[in-house]
Amino acid sequence: MEKLIITAALTGAEVTRELQPSLPVSPDEIAEAAFDCYKAGASIVHVHARDENGNPTQSFDIYKEIKEKIQAKCNVIFQPSTGGAVWHTPDERLQPVELKPEMATLSCGTCNFGSEVFMNTEEYIEKFAYRMKELGVKPELEIFERGMIDNAMKLVKKGFLKEPLHFDFVLGVPGACPATPEDLMHMIRFIPKGSTWTIAGIGRHELPLSVMGIILGGHVRVGFEDNIYYEKGRLATSNAQLVERIARIAREMGREVATPDEARDILGIGR
Template sequence: MSSPTSPSGPVGPRSSGTLITVAPTGAEHRKSDVPNLPVTLAELVSTAQDCERVGAGMIHVHIRDAAAQPTLDLGLLTETVAALRAETNLVVQLSTGGAVTDPESDRLRVLDALPDSASCTMGTVNFGDDVFMNRWEFIVELHQRMRDRGIVPEYEIFDLGQLASLHRLLDKHGLPAGGHVHVDLVMGVPGGMPGDVQTLVAALRLLPEGASFSATGIGRTSLPVMLAALSAGGHLRVGMEDTLSYAKGEPVRDNAQLVARAAGLARIAQRPPLSADEVRALLGAARPEPVA
């Protein structure tokens, strides 16, 4: 896939609106440390409804078991997808990353819950003190299984070299389900690329032609990354998976607070939040189908 050179910029024509994804839970924070973290199905559904009301169009989902521990249990994942579809209009995206200790077989089985979208991380990265392993063969398998089921991937990029891997994937194995490439630049993870303007600009030069992108700023990089992404015509991911501070010395009240701030900034940038149906049109997302 050659790098784009169109006058409209590295990601093609700018969207007139902003896709806001909320990542409400993650797999890292403990409920005992963060009491307002949504971990039960009821908490997750309530959070999703609140976030949709203030501007979210997609939800990036990690789930927890009865003891509030991260899990990739297929039954719970299927129940979660069904509940979110019944109670919201959000595009439901499941994480295939899980926790860094989850085996590949469990991560692949996530797709059997048939979400609208799923993450596909494009390489291995040091993740704080841990290693988030993503072998090439596993990445290819995720990409192909998503296409077989009609699940739209979001290619998660933790470092610039992973964009070269994305080009390799698309060149060798073709476009994803829906035919559109959407990337999430995850910035500020200790061990990954920094969350600053210079790195964001460098990443945009490496995107596949016509791709759209969201950007996620971890921790204190949340606001700088959000502002830089909006200025570059990109989309946003926010949520308590990625930051627990609203401002210095001020803990996040809930996920809707983070979504509302992102929506306000998107309106200031004159690119208001996209509805869930507009997000589906942007990503080419359709209801996925089981594989016989």
């Protein structure tokens, strides 16, 4: 089985310091958290920027600062968000792609997001995909509902996406697809042969679905964006603590953990 790619989703757009006191917010804190996660076994960091007040921002300049600070510390793959927060405009969301990162997320459809709506019209999904293709950015296809896989395949047919594809199943967002083992199995059945996939289980689903990902030959995403707890009633002390646990479990199950360069090979980055 190929080595396991661990993505650390460090900050997100929804979690606050009130909920998780160790949330990295400033560019320095995010870069430090990225380095700690890299040392613990992460080969990708999924990044959301925050402004000086701790609010989500899609500012080009802040993403640039974060990218440079991370790259000064290690060669972990920098994967900015183009999802941003539900209230960001599509043009704001696209800004970090202009940094030509190796990867960026590409949400493949609209869904409920708690009491809000995460809006991704066909027009904008195509625009995002087109720009990523132009700039040589590998999209991680964010799949919150089963139909979003078909939306991604439509992008392939229209020439906006090039195979092999890399999917991230984000399961357990309130209002979108639940995080049951059956849901994950169902999703995997519909992606094209030769694709790679990651599982991001939200909240208490993070650990059991990660273990499924390890067993099934997928890859895993952990971190405060998705889950702030180590176990029921006990907050995690850092993103790295969550990465360390999943790396340890993977190794104990006989699945080696990929370095960033090995992850680049697995994902076909730079080809």
